[in-house]
Amino acid sequence: MRNISDLIEQFLKLKLDKSDDGAVEIQRNELADRFSCVPSQINYVISTRFTLEKGYMVESKRGGGGYIRIQRVELPALQMISHHIEKTIGNSLDQTNAEGLIYQLVQAEMITAREVNLLKAAIHRETIGLTLPLRDQVRARLLRAMLIALLSR
Template sequence: MRNISDLIEQHLKQLLQESPNGAVEIQRNELADKFSCVPSQINYVISTRFTLEKGYMVESKRGGGGYIRIQRVELPALKAIQGYISQTIGERIDQNAAEGLIYQLEQAQLITKREANLLKAAVSREAILLKLPLRDEIRARILKSMLVSLLVK
């Protein structure tokens, strides 16, 4: 006999498979009612079985009318993006090179103007008040993390 977590996972995967766009939006409380469990059980299943490493992006909106959106991510595309970012940025990157990469991504319309401004602010010398070469190493880590988050939609 399967446990409740397995049943919830199977149900969500079935919904994703039937979805024409590979995404599903659910109401946590409605799903909990359907399976006669507490809403935290839904959170547990989503946080452990629908992770980025397993090929899923999860987005949640809290409050009235809130939802949890689960989307299947094509792993080859994810690996290609991560590979490009890792290769371009490397282990360290100076501010000019970081801003150049951000500019290229914005011009290619892979990120918005607002996202570009946030990235620039996060990797600026003023935000990372450390001595070289540590500053460039931290900048590279921040930039890689933020870009993976932004580019995997």
């Protein structure tokens, strides 16, 4: 017998298969009601089974009319994103260029406003508190690691 997580995953993948654009928008609470589970179970399934490495991009809008959008991403697009991040960040990255990359990701709706605030706080020169050139090297490593984690959700 399958567990609830398997059933939720199967349901979402079936909806994605039937979708014309390879994307589906769901309301977490409605899906939880459908499967008689708690909304955190839906979060668990999405965060573990619909990751960037598995070929999915997940966007979440919280609040009253909030939704979760799951979209299939073709492998070349994933490789382009990774390549762009690697090329842009490199081994050293100043604050202006780091914030520019973050801005691009916001415009592409790949990260949320909350994630932007966390990224900017973590890479800020006062947070890192080192002198140049070490500060820019640490910033590059931090931002690369954080973006890989965020875009792999």
